[in-house]
Amino acid sequence: MPKSRIRKKADYTPPPAKQAQTIKLGNRGWVAPVMLAMFLIGLAWIVVFYVTDTRLPVEALGNWNIVVGFGFIAAGFGVSTQWK
Numbered sequence: 001m002p003k004s005r006i007r008k009k010a011d012y013t014p015p016p017a018k019q020a021q022t023i024k025l026g027n028r029g030w031v032a033p034v035m036l037a038m039f040l041i042g043l044a045w046i047v048v049f050y051v052t053d054t055r056l057p058v059e060a061l062g063n064w065n066i067v068v069g070f071g072f073i074a075a076g077f078g079v080s081t082q083w084k
Helices: 031-051 064-080
Strands: none
Touching: 031 064
């Protein structure tokens, strides 16, 4: 029986090394200051409302001032979803 030919295999060459790619997240430097400002404005609104015995910040709103304060805080949480 004849011998089969031996095929020469190519030497192993490792795949080229992957270069590190930088991920551009965008310019979101405004998010943290706006978020903190909204939190603080909302907190200050509610505190001023209670400390001034419902006369400030807007007397005509009455107890709706609490909703306005929590609205600012909720807006701060909304802005925080943009933070990366």
